[in-house]
Amino acid sequence: MPLPATEIALLTDTLARQWRRVRTWVGDAVGDDVRGEPSVLPGWTVAELVAHLARAMDALAVCVPAEPTTVPATFAEYLGSYPDRAEEVAETARIIARQIEDAPLQWADARATAALHEAESLGPDDVVVQGRRAPVLLSTMLVSRILELVVHADDLLRSVRRVRGADAAPDPVDPVALHLVAEELLDIVVARGGWDLEVADARLWLRLAAGRVPYDVDALARALHPRFASDAVPDLGRMLPLL
Structure with missing residues (x-):
């Protein structure tokens, strides 16, 4: 849109x-x-x-x-x-x-x-x-x-x-630019999986999403948080990197 x-x-x-x-x-x-x-x-x-x-x-x-x-x-x-x-x-x-x-x-x-x-x-x-x-x-x-x-x-x-x-x-x-692209990359993941996630560490999430650091579930759990405490961060190993 x-x-x-x-x-x-x-x-x-x-x-x-x-x-x-x-x-x-x-x-x-x-x-x-x-x-x-x-x-x-x-x-x-x-x-x-x-x-x-x-x-x-x-x-x-x-x-x-x-x-x-x-x-x-x-x-x-x-x-x-x-x-x-x-x-x-x-x-x-x-x-x-x-x-x-x-x-x-x-x-x-x-x-x-x-x-x-x-x-x-x-x-x-x-x-x-x-x-x-x-x-x-x-x-x-x-x-x-x-x-x-x-x-x-x-x-x-x-x-x-x-x-x-x-x-x-x-x-x-630039921190504003970093936050913007981190959210845009998260939107792609959320649209594909339907999860309710938020960015916790924009730099780490960017590096994971861009394939700049090896995928690791512990790193992902630091980069992204579930919006609700009862949820968990999904394993995105088959989805990452996005680019």
């Missing part, structure tokens, strides 16, 4: 705030001594993660209005297209990282500026837009971009801390 214009404005503001936060962090924490190091994602360097952040914003920059009768994919359906394209996404990040290695942040800034401009141009109504992968509501595209920035900002934080030391960098994840 399309969201009201006020919600689209809030999502756009959240995306812009999360971008500014991670962009500032990358500028401060990811120097030449770190950029080529392996990240916490197998097969990805820190430089490739930075390139992928900019590519994630570019996915919004290239959106155009869809035909009026177009049926949009849901957020869950859109995320469901991720696994089949994992290697393609990784290879694209490698290519871009090589192409922009002399000035990676300038390219990132340009793509982010274009993305935020396009969000303003497409709004304020929650219209159906044609993305690279599928037609979606503008709200879905915005939430998916926030998710990409939050997940990969957390990846970068863990990567740089591993390289430089546990206290080498602050947190590039």
Whole structure:
């Protein structure tokens, strides 16, 4: 269901705030001594993660209005297209990282500026837009971009801390953006299983839902709580990761 214009404005503001936060962090924490190091994602360097952040914003920059009768994919359906394209996404990040290695942040800034401009141009109504992968509501595209920035900002934080030391960098994840995507991911789980759950630890739940930490029922019980004390957190091992 399309969201009201006020919600689209809030999502756009959240995306812009999360971008500014991670962009500032990358500028401060990811120097030449770190950029080529392996990240916490197998097969990805820190430089490739930075390139992928900019590519994630570019996915919004290239959106155009869809035909009026177009049926949009849901957020869950859109995320469901991720696994089949994992290697393609990784290879694209490698290519871009090589192409922009002399000035990676300038390219990132340009793509982010274009993305935020396009969000303003497409709004304020929650219209159906044609993305690279599928037609979606503008709200879905915005939430998916926030998710990409939050997940990969957390990846970068863990990567740089591993390289430089546990206290080498602050947190590039905006807390409002983190809470938003944690709730969106929980909504997918609840819709599929009908449970009444709430997020207890947004960062841990994000990492479990995104496959960043191994699935463990004890970790899940710390990440999610049943809304009613008489209930229990279900075993989501067959459902996770969501992306």
